[in-house]
Structures are given as C-alpha cells and as structure tokens.
Amino acid sequence: MITILETSALNTVQDLGRPGYRNLGVGTSGVMDAIALQVGNILLDNQMDDACIELQTYPVVLRFDTAATFAVTGIDATIDLDGRTILPWMVETAAAGQILRIGSPKKGARGCLCIAGGIEVPVVLGSRSTQLRGGFGGLDGRPLEAGDTLKTTGRTLDVAGYGALPPATVLDTVADGDDGRTIALRAMPATDYGLFTPESQQRFWDTPWRITPQSNRVGYRLSGAPLELHHRVELRSYGVIAGIVQVPPAGEPIVQLADANTVGGYPRIATVIEADLWRLAQARIGTRIRFRECSFTEGVAAMRPVNAYLDDLRMMVAHYRTSARCRAGMKSGDKA
Incomplete structure (x- = not known):
C-alpha cells in the first residue's frame, strides 16, 4: 500500500x-x-x-x-x-x-x-x-x-x-535540431497530404513548430505559420489514433496523443511513426518540434532498434539477477 x-x-x-x-x-x-x-x-x-x-x-x-x-x-x-x-x-x-x-x-x-x-x-x-x-x-x-x-x-x-x-542515450533516432531545443520526429505523409498546397507541404516539414500551453494528453496544439488547403473541403469522419497530425481551419496542426479522440474530421497531413511517440511524450510545453519525412517502410523498420533495446534489457536484468543470487548463495555457503 x-x-x-x-x-x-x-x-x-x-x-x-x-x-x-x-x-x-x-x-x-x-x-x-x-x-x-x-x-x-x-x-x-x-x-x-x-x-x-x-x-x-x-x-x-x-x-x-x-x-x-x-x-x-x-x-x-x-x-x-x-x-x-x-x-x-x-x-x-x-x-x-x-x-x-x-x-x-x-x-x-x-x-x-x-x-x-x-x-x-x-x-x-x-x-x-x-x-x-x-x-x-x-x-x-x-x-x-x-x-x-x-x-x-x-x-x-x-x-x-x-x-x-535511458532510451534517449541508446536508440538510434533522428538527430535533434541544431540548437538542441528542437525535437525531430519522423512522420509519414497522411491520407489528406495532397489537399494542402505545395507551399504548405514544404512549410510543414521546414517549420520548427512550438508546443503551446493549450496541450494535454489528448493532443499537442502547435504554433507556427498556418498551413493552407488548395480549397476548402468537408471530410467524412474517420478513425483517429495517436500520432495523427490534423490541421483545423485555423491552419495550425494538432498531434493526437494517448487520449486521442476516437474519430475526427480535420484534414490529416502526416502521422508521427510509432517509434518516435515516446520522444513526443517527453517534449515539454514550449518545446519546438520539427517533422522529418519518412516512408512507411522506414517507419516500420524504426521499431527494430526499440524492440532490440527492450530485448537487451530483458537479458541484462535476467543475467544480473541470476548472478546476484549466485553470489548471495556462495556467501551463505561460506558462512555455513
């Protein structure tokens, strides 16, 4: 207790x-x-x-x-x-x-x-x-x-x-920004990526977006130059998962997180890959993030170092615990 x-x-x-x-x-x-x-x-x-x-x-x-x-x-x-x-x-x-x-x-x-x-x-x-x-x-x-x-x-x-x-010292992830205060996140272009103007598509990848105080476990609201569509659209609702980057009418993105809505209707410009969601979770309010484009294949492959890190930890813990028990047993035997 x-x-x-x-x-x-x-x-x-x-x-x-x-x-x-x-x-x-x-x-x-x-x-x-x-x-x-x-x-x-x-x-x-x-x-x-x-x-x-x-x-x-x-x-x-x-x-x-x-x-x-x-x-x-x-x-x-x-x-x-x-x-x-x-x-x-x-x-x-x-x-x-x-x-x-x-x-x-x-x-x-x-x-x-x-x-x-x-x-x-x-x-x-x-x-x-x-x-x-x-x-x-x-x-x-x-x-x-x-x-x-x-x-x-x-x-x-x-x-x-x-x-x-800590995983930040071990995992082979994309490098942070040059100033050391920008977190780089790999993301894949999403279903509605083509609805955005070429200028907005490029700006999405080039902008160091700031996490605003209007953020919580549902999602991070980002501040930066607004993104624009070719023309106004009305989408049917779709399923939402953590990592999806939506763009509401004001043009500033929202990254859905652990308490994400189950459905949404804003255009989807990108999705942060699963392997980088932990890095996003550790970003504080006011931190700047930059999205780095990756392919679906690269996004899937990015989980391999994560899984290897956890597997290596399991082996280390098992080895340490076994060795410690053996040492404790030897000391008990010596005393006897």
Whole structure:
C-alpha cells in the first residue's frame, strides 16, 4: 500500500492502454511514454502491462505503507527516499514508512513510478488505465489527490541496485535540431497530404513548430505559420489514433496523443511513426518540434532498434539477477 502525501494535478494510474474499443467510442488512453513503462516493468520483473503512476506535474511525495521495490523511469529528476538521493531508471527497495519525493524533471516531462507487482486498481474494459474524459479506470476515473491510497501486491525483489540506460542515450533516432531545443520526429505523409498546397507541404516539414500551453494528453496544439488547403473541403469522419497530425481551419496542426479522440474530421497531413511517440511524450510545453519525412517502410523498420533495446534489457536484468543470487548463495555457503 502507498499513500499520496503531495501531488499536483493530472497525475494518474496508467498501463499500456485499452485497445479494442475505439469502435464503441472508447479511447485507448495508457501512458504517454510506453517505452518508459516497459523499461520499468522489465526492471521489476513485472508483467509488461502492469500499471504505474504516470507523473505529469511535480513535485510528488508519497509514503510506502508496506515495503516495496520500485523504479522511476521516463525522466531525469531529483529523487530522494527518506533524504537519500536515488537515481532514476534504477531499482530500489523502500521499507514500510519511508517517504519518496520526486522533484521537477531536469530532462523529460512524464515519469513512470513503477512498483514491483504493479498498482492494484480495478480492471475496466481490459485495462487499469485512467480515462479522464470518460471518468473511469484508474482510481475512480480521476487524477490522484493528496490522501489517496493505492493498493500494491506488497512484493519486494531480493535484488536491487541495478538499472537501465535511458532510451534517449541508446536508440538510434533522428538527430535533434541544431540548437538542441528542437525535437525531430519522423512522420509519414497522411491520407489528406495532397489537399494542402505545395507551399504548405514544404512549410510543414521546414517549420520548427512550438508546443503551446493549450496541450494535454489528448493532443499537442502547435504554433507556427498556418498551413493552407488548395480549397476548402468537408471530410467524412474517420478513425483517429495517436500520432495523427490534423490541421483545423485555423491552419495550425494538432498531434493526437494517448487520449486521442476516437474519430475526427480535420484534414490529416502526416502521422508521427510509432517509434518516435515516446520522444513526443517527453517534449515539454514550449518545446519546438520539427517533422522529418519518412516512408512507411522506414517507419516500420524504426521499431527494430526499440524492440532490440527492450530485448537487451530483458537479458541484462535476467543475467544480473541470476548472478546476484549466485553470489548471495556462495556467501551463505561460506558462512555455513
């Protein structure tokens, strides 16, 4: 069991999402940075879809009412356990009564507080994710508040002190902008790309779009020179997924994210590839992003380094845990 002592708005319980219900008007939800959650669950020997606390606003302070092994992934932030500084992306074990404090990130935007065994909230439509717009899932369908308690399995690992290299240091992704403050994202031209003027098509790829404060888990609204159509069109509604870049009448794009609408009708100019969605999730308000055109084949191939990174982590964790147990067994034998 853990108790939330201090939290800002919009921190929620999330897992990998709720697929398979978009035809009923139910969005996928789930963590914005799926890689961060998967890394945490691999480190803790969890099921890949075990739920975490997704952190979007800081600081966060909580108490472990029972002993628990945990890891904070997704961000580089100041984290301390009862005054002892601990590192992100590392496995730690807290004793009952210890207090964890997570400060504002120095890098990244969204963290995952993963607990061994996951967060125990009811499964709704196959997922523990919070659906804020629908008001269900997670803890009563709402953000976490001070005083909330969350049930955990009470499982602790016999080995700790190991961790993962953040994906940003490992994955072979397209380079960021020259100024170091622009995030480059690979995207494919979408169904309605041809409806835009050649000048707007080129401007879409050349513009460093700024993420505006009118952004949330539903989508990032971008600011830049408006994009124009050849002529005004009226489209039939179509299915929407995370990564689709829509252009409303004002001409400034919206990138759909984890809580994306299930249907939409604005022209689609591009789609951010799956392999880069985690990078978009870690972009802060005010950050500039630049889209880099890629083909469907290149977009599919871009998942190979991601999958290889996770597979390598699984092997490393298994090797470390086996070696640690062997060393512990040898020491016990020596004492005997």
